[in-house]
Each structure stands twice: as structure tokens, then as C-alpha cells.
Amino acid sequence: MSHHNPDSVLPDGYDLDREYSELEGRDGRTYLQFATHMTTFYKQTYGEHSRFMLGLREGRLIGARCPQCGNVAVPANTWHCPNCAFAEMEEVELPQTGILAHTAPITIFPSSTFVGDAPFARGYIDVAVDAPVAGFLPSRLRTTTGLVRPGIFVKGLALKCVFEDVRYGSIRDIFWVPLSEIPEHLRDKQPLLASELDFASPVPPEVAVVPSQVAHRDEAVAALKRLASDVERSRRAQTDLAHQWYFLGVRTAGGEFGLKVDDGRLVVHEDLPAEADIIVVAEDPAVFTRWVHDGSLIDAAVEGALWLPHKEAFQALTVLDRLPRSIRRDLR
Numbered sequence: 001m002s003h004h005n006p007d008s009v010l011p012d013g014y015d016l017d018r019e020y021s022e023l024e025g026r027d028g029r030t031y032l033q034f035a036t037h038m039t040t041f042y043k044q045t046y047g048e049h050s051r052f053m054l055g056l057r058e059g060r061l062i063g064a065r066c067p068q069c070g071n072v073a074v075p076a077n078t079w080h081c082p083n084c085a086f087a088e089m090e091e092v093e094l095p096q097t098g099i100l101a102h103t104a105p106i107t108i109f110p111s112s113t114f115v116g117d118a119p120f121a122r123g124y125i126d127v128a129v130d131a132p133v134a135g136f137l138p139s140r141l142r143t144t145t146g147l148v149r150p151g152i153f154v155k156g157l158a159l160k161c162v163f164e165d166v167r168y169g170s171i172r173d174i175f176w177v178p179l180s181e182i183p184e185h186l187r188d189k190q191p192l193l194a195s196e197l198d199f200a201s202p203v204p205p206e207v208a209v210v211p212s213q214v215a216h217r218d219e220a221v222a223a224l225k226r227l228a229s230d231v232e233r234s235r236r237a238q239t240d241l242a243h244q245w246y247f248l249g250v251r252t253a254g255g256e257f258g259l260k261v262d263d264g265r266l267v268v269h270e271d272l273p274a275e276a277d278i279i280v281v282a283e284d285p286a287v288f289t290r291w292v293h294d295g296s297l298i299d300a301a302v303e304g305a306l307w308l309p310h311k312e313a314f315q316a317l318t319v320l321d322r323l324p325r326s327i328r329r330d331l332r
């Protein structure tokens with residue numbers, strides 16, 4: 001569903017199958033229905049905003065500064081100061097570091113345009129910190145430490161601007177990463193490119209095994225084994241897991257375990273084998289016990305109780321979250 005072909009305006013998944021179907025009208029008669037479309041394309045200029053967008057293409061971040069009052073427009077969307085009788089403004093190079101102006105919200109359920117990108121964070125960044133008056137730049141926020149979660153993008157955080165390797169002249173050409181995550185030798189680089197950072201292999205957070213949590217881990221594994229045997233008897237649950245194969249390794253403060261999804265089946269492993277495809281980390285093993293009792297792994301991830309490495313793990317959990325309900329509907 002997300003934008004795969006950057007050369008076309010409509011993202012993949014915005015087409016319909018050619019379909020002719022019959023349906024019954026209110027008068028009881030049969031009517032024929034067909035799939036069709038209504039599309040409007042148009043071209044639009046960025047107007048005065050163009051210089052800023054052209055700057056992004058060049059790997060530069062620019063603002064428009066009024067020589068009279070010192071106001072800096074960020075992003076540079078006008079070149080005539082509204083406060084000084086539209087005095088001509090001058091281009092200033094903005095630093096490619098900034099400060100997060102407000103704690104950023106995380107979008108879990110986006111509009112259709114951004115399905116597949118979620119969850120993601122957006123925030124307002126103060127880049128012209130030295131100017132007497134300046135706007136904040138709205139932009140995407142990313143972390144190299146796994147899926148975005150609460151507690152990372154908080155007000156006052158120092159950020160580094162990162163440019164996509166392929167740029168079009170869009171605000172999506174850039175995003176911001178916590179400065180503390182940028183290797184020392186890259187912190188002053190301008191522009192810093194996305195390909196110079198590693199988003200693909202985040203290091204799972206360390207979790208030490210605490211003896212008092214071991215019993216909770218055992219409870220979770222016992223609950224998961226009951227869930228797995230219920231899946232064997234629930235057609236809905238088997239359909240949820242059909243055509244999916246992966247090994248989920250779980251680390252908790254009560255010890256490790258594994259969950260194997262095997263084309264309609266769920267298999268619980270007492271240990272975490274080296275071949276795990278996805279490693280997730282929950283300090284509290286009861287996250288999984290609660291899930292089996294009609295809780296939600298997605299909620300745990302959203303609340304920050306469950307660490308996930310990437311969006312693919314998030315998608316896998318949205319499927320797992322259906323299991324308790326599917327089982328309840330089939331068996332209870």
C-alpha cells in the first residue's frame with residue numbers, strides 16, 4: 001500500500017480489480033454493479049517555497065532572514081518579511097542540527113497515504129536557535145535503535161538532520177535522528193545521507209535476568225502453550241497465521257523463549273535458538289501472559305513495554321494480536 005514506484009503519482013494498491021457483481025436492491029430486484037474510477041491529476045508549484053525545496057535537493061537547509069527585524073522563516077516559505085512592509089529577505093544557511101521543540105506524537109494508525117510507514121513520529125524542530133524570531137521545521141523523526149517508541153523524542157532532544165540519498169524536492173527528503181545516535185565522525189557532516197547510518201540492524205536493549213521474574217516467564221510460556229494448542233482447534237486462528245513462517249525470539253527479565261509461526265500453527269520453544277528471525281524484548285514477561293488473556297502485543301509496543309526492531313515486527317504483531325479473539329469466537 002505504500003509508495004513503491006516513485007515515478008508514479010498514485011501509490012501501489014490504489015487500483016481495483018475489474019469487477020462486475022450482482023446485488024439486491026431495496027425493491028428486491030437484482031442490480032449489476034461494476035468497479036470504475038474517478039481521478040484528477042494536476043501539477044502545482046511550490047511557489048516561494050521552491051527555493052527551500054531546491055535547497056533540500058542540493059543537501060542544504062535554508063531559511064529566509066529579514067535584514068531589518070532579524071526574523072528567520074523556517075522553512076523558507078516567503079522571501080518578503082510580513083512584519084517589515086514586505087522587505088526583501090536574504091538566504092541563510094541553517095545548521096543541520098536542531099532541538100526538538102515539543103515531545104513528538106507517534107502515529108500508529110495513519111491515513112491511507114502512509115499505511116505501511118506506521119508507526120512513525122513527526123515533530124517540530126528548532127533549527128534557527130540563534131535568531132530572535134524563527135519558526136519550527138515540521139519533519140519526520142527516526143531512530144537507529146529499533147521501532148520508534150515513547151521516551152525517545154522528548155522536548156529538548158538534540159537532533160541531526162539526515163538527507164535521503166535520492167531526493168525529489170519534498171519535505172520527505174529529510175528526517176531527523178537523535179544526535180547521540182550519530183557516530184562521532186559523522187556529526188558535523190553536511191549533508192549526512194541516510195545510507196551512512198544503519199537502521200536495519202538495531203541492537204536489542206540489554207535485559208538482565210532477575211530471579212523473581214523467572215516464575216512470571218514460566219507462567220507466560222505455560223499460557224502461550226495453551227494458546228498454541230487452542231490454535232490447533234480454531235479455524236479462525238489458523239487462517240490468521242496462514243502462509244506465514246517466522247521465528248520470534250523473546251527476551252525478558254525472567255528468561256528467554258521462542259514462538260514459531262509455521263503456516264497456520266504456533267509452536268512454543270523453551271529457549272531462544274540462534275535462527276530466530278525477529279528478536280523482541282520485554283522486561284516484564286507478563287506482557288505475553290496478558291496478551292493470551294485477550295490483551296494486546298501492539299498496545300505493549302505502543303506503550304513502550306515491548307521493544308521491536310522494525311516495522312516488519314510491528315506488522316507481525318498485528319496478526320498475532322488477532323489470535324486470542326479468534327480463539328474466543330471459535331472455542332468459547
Ligand SMILES: [Zn+2]
Nearest residue numbers: 066069081084
Ligand atoms: Zn522583518
